Ligand SMILES: [Zn+2]
């Protein structure tokens with residue numbers, strides 16, 4: 001892909017209108033220019049009227065309340081909410097579940113069309129939550145309000161849960177609770193590997209939401225802590241059905257998260273530790289590696305998969321990166337957005353791997369914890385990405401944490417990253433202490 005194309009596709013996020021009052025809770029996304037406009041109608045079975053709110057959250061002020069049958073024009077979409085314009089000019093947010101799509105040209109109540117037929121409005125969102133040192137990622141597919149047609153079903157996918165099992169400190173849980181309606185279904189919980197910075201917080205997600213499918217690398221982790229967690233997973237009931245367990249790559253299959261989305265489990269623990277190192281290195285190399293493709297845009301989620309020892313030169317891949325490079329041509333690894341491996345540690349991101357993935361956007365999930373005498377991400381790792389392509393933009397969940405003298409006790413401070421794509425363009429909004437950051441202008445290690 002040429003440089004000009006890249007530049008066109010990565011849209012600066014500054015057009016997103018963010019209210020300072022809102023930033024800790026949710027995103028407000030400005031009208032998407034140039035997209036086809038679709039119309040919706042308030043469902044007839046609503047008891048009273050449908051509030052049109054100033055922000056996409058039930059606690060925000062109501063601007064107006066629409067009677068059943070009222071029509072409106074769709075301006076934008078975020079998980080569970082549509083931004084609509086009512087005849088008369090009022091623009092605000094209404095809960096998607098109370099709206100049904102109508103065909104602008106050929107109205108046909110018997111066959112409701114998608115609420116938002118225009119692909120330009122069909123945003124997939126990926127939220128990298130600031131869980132401190134660890135990983136916690138929420139993916140929400142676009143919901144067109146048409147149930148059961150197999151696409152745009154508003155699926156929730158969670159990759160890892162961060163380090164905090166207790167409800168009061170569990171930032172992954174809090175983040176989801178602020179955005180998902182009570183009783184929401186999580187369609188997939190993926191624990192990349194059984195390290196303490198990846199799975200404990202998922203216990204809170206299990207306790208407060210219903211999870212239908214669980215994916216685990218089936219690495220033989222010893223000791224009671226992880227096995228207690230697995231017992232909690234095994235007792236989960238979602239929509240009256242026991243959770244479906246996918247233990248090990250052979251049981252992963254190809255999940256159905258909507259026909260618009262192509263998920264690929266590229267790697268997971270192969271069942272044999274040979275060639276994967278020992279101790280923490282081995283456990284990191286058990287990580288589930290997931291690729292998601294939506295239209296022209298792809299995401300690669302690396303877990304903590306490694307590519308070398310810390311002291312090795314970055315020229316020769318080992319471990320999981322070697323296996324990925326041996327198994328797949330570069331075209332299969334190539335991804336628009338890379339959730340960098342192992343919090344940006346020097347033990348991952350070898351040069352051949354960076355060349356193959358060739359990302360445009362790099363997401364780093366990291367906090368303030370010393371590993372082997374150093375904080376991660378390693379500057380040297382990020383420098384390799386900038387040297388590969390100075391147009392790469394790097395976003396971090398440890399944004400400003402060092403300057404703020406944060407420690408593992410207080411590094412969960414709202415440095416979240418929200419990526420959304422309609423399969424063509426990609427928009428990124430990163431936050432520092434809950435405040436939206438301007439788009440970066442250069443690749444900065
Ligand atoms: Zn980790």
Ligand SMILES: [Zn+2]
Pocket residue numbers: 193195283284304
């Ligand atoms: Zn790890």
